[in-house]
Amino acid sequence: MSNPISNRAQRLRDAGYKLTNARLTILSILESHGGHMTSAEVLEQVEHTAPEIGRASVFRALDLFTRLSLIRPTYINDSSTPTYVMLPGGHHHHIICTNCDRIIEFDECHLERLEHELEHRFDVQLTGHLLEFYGLCTNCNAEQPD
Amino acid sequence: MSNPISNRAQRLRDAGYKLTNARLTILSILESHGGHMTSAEVLEQVEHTAPEIGRASVFRALDLFTRLSLIRPTYINDSSTPTYVMLPGGHHHHIICTNCDRIIEFDECHLERLEHELEHRFDVQLTGHLLEFYGLCTNCNAEQPD
């Protein structure tokens, strides 16, 4: 009640969820890590910094955060493990090299106008978006003889 | 050698991959199904229409198609199974309701300019993109008292 609550924690509370130790710890791990984290990386960090938190709680928290659009799972490296992307300010954008899986992040997307238009057209309330471009990075492009 | 080869099959061949029965069958299942298919749905279809094709080949084909940007795995329903999205013309766009998982597809994105700009800025060769908006659909928005 005395220490400051992060924006995201506030959103959890506002949505009616309890600010438990497990949730706050996992949120903090995601926030301090920045951009992308696989579920395996989150599990590993939890294991290191708060081994009392169970595996199941990690998955439950990741699911909850996803429902709240705080993060979004996406496929990057191999095909069977999700990488969770933070959606600060509700959005995130990157380029994925489909050959070497390198990620290039970029900021601007100019999608505000489209977002508003879609909200009106489909009568939805949008909270975030993810924009992914796929292709070959400089290195992989050079390697491909075509 | 006599029957017509689809655009996508041609892209497989051009990239140096063999046009095997397994790959063509799976491609055709994806194409005839249209927009979205989970891996489980693909497996089920294969089981019905071509039971001689092994599970492993399905996953191998889906991985290959992903590397070629013919499809893209994304998280929609539950968190543990990918939904593959066709990328006809290289792109796809939709809105996901984070409450009921309803998907609303839409066409325009006006991202061509950004795509070209990114190609120059990062010296990459882009082959496709996926744009996802997250939020609440009409029904779920109405239900939420806020």
Add this chain to the structure above:
DNA sequence: TTAGATGCAAATAGTTTGCATTTGT
């Protein structure tokens, strides 16, 4: 002809479940 792709079945690994206990509000 032959490198690449397949099918099979077993092994693996990631995720979920059920339930008694704990905790935030």
Add this chain to the structure above:
DNA sequence: ACAAATGCAAACTATTTGCATCTAA
């Protein structure tokens, strides 16, 4: 006080692997 969330460990399920065989080019 009590509904909600947790931690545990077992159960599950999707995916991958290794290898002998087959096939597209």
